[in-house]
Amino acid sequence: MTVLFDRPPEAARPVREVAGYPQTWRRTPRAPLVRRPLTLSETTGPLEPARRLRPLGGELAGAGERRAIGQAIRLRLRIVDQGGVPVAGALVEMWQANAAGRYVHPNDDDHAPLDPNFYGAARLVADADGRIEIRTVKPGAYPVPTRDGWWRPPHVHFSVFGRVWLARLVTQMYFPGEPLNAQDRILNAVADPEARERLIARLVPPTGDPYDELVYEHRIVVRGREATPPQP
Amino acid sequence: MIPTPEQTLGPFFLPRFVDADANDLTQLEGRRARGEPIEIHGVVTEEGGAPLENLIVEIWQADAAGIFRHPLDPRHREADPDFLGWGRAATDREGRYLFRTIRPGAPAGRAPHINLMLMYSGLMRILKTALFFEDGPGNDADPVLRCVPPERRGLLVARREAPGRYRFDIRLRGEGETPFFDD
Ligand SMILES: [Fe+3]
Numbered sequence: 001m002t003v004l005f006d007r008p009p010e011a012a013r014p015v016r017e018v019a020g021y022p023q024t025w026r027r028t029p030r031a032p033l034v035r036r037p038l039t040l041s042e043t044t045g046p047l048e049p050a051r052r053l054r055p056l057g058g059e060l061a062g063a064g065e066r067r068a069i070g071q072a073i074r075l076r077l078r079i080v081d082q083g084g085v086p087v088a089g090a091l092v093e094m095w096q097a098n099a100a101g102r103y104v105h106p107n108d109d110d111h112a113p114l115d116p117n118f119y120g121a122a123r124l125v126a127d128a129d130g131r132i133e134i135r136t137v138k139p140g141a142y143p144v145p146t147r148d149g150w151w152r153p154p155h156v157h158f159s160v161f162g163r164v165w166l167a168r169l170v171t172q173m174y175f176p177g178e179p180l181n182a183q184d185r186i187l188n189a190v191a192d193p194e195a196r197e198r199l200i201a202r203l204v205p206p207t208g209d210p211y212d213e214l215v216y217e218h219r220i221v222v223r224g225r226e227a228t229p230p231q232p
Numbered sequence: 233m234i235p236t237p238e239q240t241l242g243p244f245f246l247p248r249f250v251d252a253d254a255n256d257l258t259q260l261e262g263r264r265a266r267g268e269p270i271e272i273h274g275v276v277t278e279e280g281g282a283p284l285e286n287l288i289v290e291i292w293q294a295d296a297a298g299i300f301r302h303p304l305d306p307r308h309r310e311a312d313p314d315f316l317g318w319g320r321a322a323t324d325r326e327g328r329y330l331f332r333t334i335r336p337g338a339p340a341g342r343a344p345h346i347n348l349m350l351m352y353s354g355l356m357r358i359l360k361t362a363l364f365f366e367d368g369p370g371n372d373a374d375p376v377l378r379c380v381p382p383e384r385r386g387l388l389v390a391r392r393e394a395p396g397r398y399r400f401d402i403r404l405r406g407e408g409e410t411p412f413f414d415d
Binding site for chain 1: 245246247248249251253254260261278279280282284286290292294300301302304305316317318319320339340341342345347349351352353354355356357358359360362375376379380384404405406409410411412413414415
């Protein structure tokens, strides 16, 4: 069996135990991870998970009386494999906080208000070119209850199915120019600055079309030496 | 109630993402998969033994004939059309997960097994492991299980509790820690 994917350099992946992130110290295995040969089991993977899952559309911001509060943004994502080959039909799930930094989740506290017009999740299947598009609002930063001054910068979570089990990726997307990016313990758990850059979307210079949304482009590479680093 | 760090640091995999029947691989769109239905269940704990709630477990496996539903499997055209091979479950308050699936056949060169993947807050990368069956066969020769140090191999073997029902507990860290693979 040919090895389909190169392992990313270690500096391009996050460290597993992060100072100031207590859960990582209770959940990261102590024993070294076991290296295994690649068999069909790892070099195949689910291609049709969407047949078990209900779709959730990519229109999160709403309109009119149902318009969510916050800056409307459009995310244009492209999902690619090592070598830039588009992952046609990739299942992509995304979730994010609302503009005030609050998730619709039973475990989120009440540091900020819910928005009745915003749930903050999408589940989409990429087109033949690996592209998906989401209209949402820009997520707010939120304080982490370690209460030691750690705030998560605005970010969007993504879960992506590559074509094989090895390429299953969970990561986050950040926004360019955010002052909190420089201090975030999760983003900066990736040592290689170029790899960190691959986690940050690009603002498309506004052209007036659409006139009322800021457009961000982002590329997610599911595996390989140029892979998008995982994030929890 | 004062929130613990536990409660508010993501990933916040939203409840809506855990579809009610996503843990049942025995049927697809109302048609039953071929083979013997089995149940796999267990508890996921962190260091110190505390159970983890709302942790996401996904599985990937071959069908009853040992075929993966994927074009890289040379036999994929014979794969069971009613078996996707993939499922997702979330742990409950007691840290328990459950899958209903089909006993996998032995893929070429491998013992029957099920791949598992965990995601959760505090896991900077997805954790991947694999489950083997107490009643095998072929565990001793499996090239992946043989990469695990001999004294830890038993931790990847699901215990048969009843006919068609297996228990596979997952300990992320500390005593009895489940072996995980570096991909
Ligand atoms: Fe978050």
